[in-house]
Amino acid sequence: MIEAWSVADVRAAEEPLLAAGAPLMERAAFALATVVARDLARRRSVALPDGGRRDGRVTGARAVLLVGSGNNGGDTLHAGAYLARRGVEVLAVLTGEHAHPGGLAALRDAGGRVEVLVGSPDDASRADRPHDHLDAHVADRVASQVARADVVLxxxxxxxxxxxxxxVAGDLVARVSAVLDDGARAGLDGRAGLDGRPGPGIELRAGSGGRGRPWVVAVDAPSGIGVDDGTVPGPVLRADRTVTFGAAKPGLLLPPATHLAGRGAVVDIGLRLADRVRSEDGDAARPVVRRLEPADVAARWVVPGPTDHKYTRGVVGVVAGTSTYPGAAVLVTSAAVRAGAGMVRFRGPDDVTRAVLAARPEVVPAAGRVQSWVLGPGVPPVPGPDDEPAGDGGQHDRIGSALAAATGELAADVAGPRVPVVVDAGALSLLPERCPPSAVLTPHAGELATLLRSRGDDVTRADVEAEPLRWARRAHAATGATVLLKGSATVVVGPEGAWSQSDAPAWLATAGAGDVLAGILGTVLAAHSERVVHEPGLAAELAAVAAVVHGLAAERANPGGPVAALDVAGAVPAVVAELLAARSEGF
Incomplete structure (x- = not known):
């Protein structure tokens, strides 16, 4: 599991170590240089006669360092010095006067070159001028140097x-990003040579390793992202790798910034945050956000034993689909069956029931006890006073009864104790004022904005997409429910914290994908039903589990290409089997 800690927590963990004279910068710089050298060697690999590949030589590679002031710039300069001593041609481009003196001296001593865009790095007599701007010709020249590099820090x-x-920093990143993105759009990505002229006066060609677009490494975090919240308020140079020190930072896991961070590498510099950081009341501080890895998912997946039967494995009740949207019911029930539910019960209009049974004859079209509910996919929201009546085929009434049971008010036609519930699509308009955490809401950004506006918040879909964690937290506070916000990265918020999963390919942005996720989640909740009701934070963790399986199934359904929602459901059994097999082999 990856845990991401706030900047304040990281600073609190650093303080006693710095006071004791711990060489944190040296540790960080050496680790950064080691990761960069390894990446360079792999990108400059050479083919072997047997068809394999051997790591290439780092000597002769070219590195451009984009350096600001402060300790982060010092980490970068010291790492550049290590690389220069290994034979890398290093150019440091300084955006201000106040470069880290020790790092600058180390780089120069190692033979690295320095170019200063504003003022002199050796003159500390005048303050930085953050509102200076970069001359267009200088920006073009630096962007050209970046384009010719093998690696950019x-x-x-x-x-x-x-x-x-x-x-200056903003101007530089905007120009460099434009040049590299133009090259990528022209088909000049990291797997091909870079030729052509993607911008005025800029010639993009292959790096000396012939590997195309330079490999961009962000130091601790891509410059310009919201480190604590994952926002992207301005220009950011998209990284292929982020090397972060001591612990992951929330912005590396949270959308939209997570899509700019590339592959992660957390290097240990001795912080031990979980041991060192304490909140004011003396309790151990919590990470801001967590991310499950495959081993975590496997550990939480319930495997039936020899004494289990269909009722003990988890019965999922589904109210989904209408005559207009019967496919949603087919997708939810298919996903629940394929995810391993002991039984799936379906309730809906006769024509929708027939469509479900034609696709999944295992489904039981009868009321009865369930261990979880999935409510709302393919059902329109309750119409407003000025809207036309909804053709819901009685589904709103069925959802209302199931919601009453799931949130603690037993209805006459629903037997059994309170159970977890997945609330999706049209069922969101039927929510009671307050819900238990065992109710998991699964809106996309537009649906979340609508839900929050109905409760007094002035928020748009664009607002939610810009700050997903903020608004998912707000929805959790406003409803009491666990909130799974669907998107290119899925954010889950519950009473014990947040999760962010980015396991799905972009191809999963397709009709019906959310219905499949709802079916998987309903099955996971049913398998842990009693615990979910009594352990407030468990629903959020299991929602993250479902998001991982959903994403991995989308990739497995057609690696690297388009997928259909029903194909994603069909890939779920193999994904679960692979996860469990790896667990049994000592994941």
Whole structure:
């Protein structure tokens, strides 16, 4: 499991170590240089006669360092010095006067070159001028140098920075990003040679290793992202790798910034946050956000034993679909069956029931006891006073009865104790004022904005997409329910914290994908039903489990290409089997 800690927590963990003279910068710089050298060697690999590949030589590679002031710039400069001693041609581009003196001296001593865009790094007599702007010709020249590099290190600002990149740094990142993105759009990506002229006066060609677009490494975090919340308020240079020190930072896991962070590498510099950081009341502090890895999912997946039967494995009740949208019911029930539910019960109009049974004859079209509910996919919201009546085929009434049972008010036609519930699509308009955490809401950004506006918040879909964690937290506070916010990265918020999963390919943005997720989640909740009702934080963790399986199934359904929702449901059994097999082999 990956745990991401706030900037304040990281700073609190660093303070006693710095006071004791721990060489944190040296540790960070050496680890950064080691990761960069390894990546360079792999990108410059050579083919072997047997068809395999051997790591290439680092000597002769070219590195450009984009360096700001402060310790983050010092980490970058010291790492550049290590690389220069290994034969890498290093150019440091400084965006201000106040480069880290020790790092600058180390780089120069190692033979690295330095170019200063504003002022002199050796003159500390005048303050930085953050509102200076970069001359267009200088920006073009630096962008050209970046384009010819094998690797670029982004060390412009540290994790304490707030707001968008401005001035010289902002201008530089905007120009470099435009050049590299133009090259990628022209088909000049990291797997092919870079030729052509993607911008005025800029020639993009292959790096000396012939591997195409330079490999971009962010130092601690991509400069310009919201390190604590994952926002992207201005220009950011998209990284292929982020090397972060001591612990992951929330912005590396949270959308939209997570899509700019590339592959992660957390290097240990001795912080031990879980041991060192304490809240004011003396309790151990919590990570801001967590991310499950495959081993975590396997550990939480319930495997039936020899004494289990269909009722003990988890019975999922589904109210989904209408005559207009019968496919949603087929997708939810198919996903629940394929995810391993002991039984799936379906309740809906006769024509929808027939469609479900034609696709999944295992489904039971009768009321009875369930261990979880999935409510609302393919059902329209309750119409407003000025809207036309909804053709819901009685589904709103069925959802209302099931919601009453799931949230603690037993209805006459629903037997058994309170159980977890997945609330999706049209069922969101039927929520009671307060819900237990065992109710998991699964809106996309537009649905979440609608839900929050109905409760007094002035928020749009664009607002939710820009700050997913903030608004998912707000929805959890407003309803009491666990909130799974669907998107390119899925954010889950419950009473014991947040999760962010980015396991799905972009191809999963397709009609019906959310219905499949709802069916998987209903099955996972049913398998843990009693615990979910009594352990407030468990629903959020299991929602993250379902999101991982959903994403992995989408990739397995057609690696690297388009997928249909029903194909995703069909890939779930193999994904679960692979996860469990790896667990049994000592994941």
């Amino acid at each position: 982004d060390g412009l600002v540290g994790i304490g920075s707030r707001g968008p990149l401005r001035g």
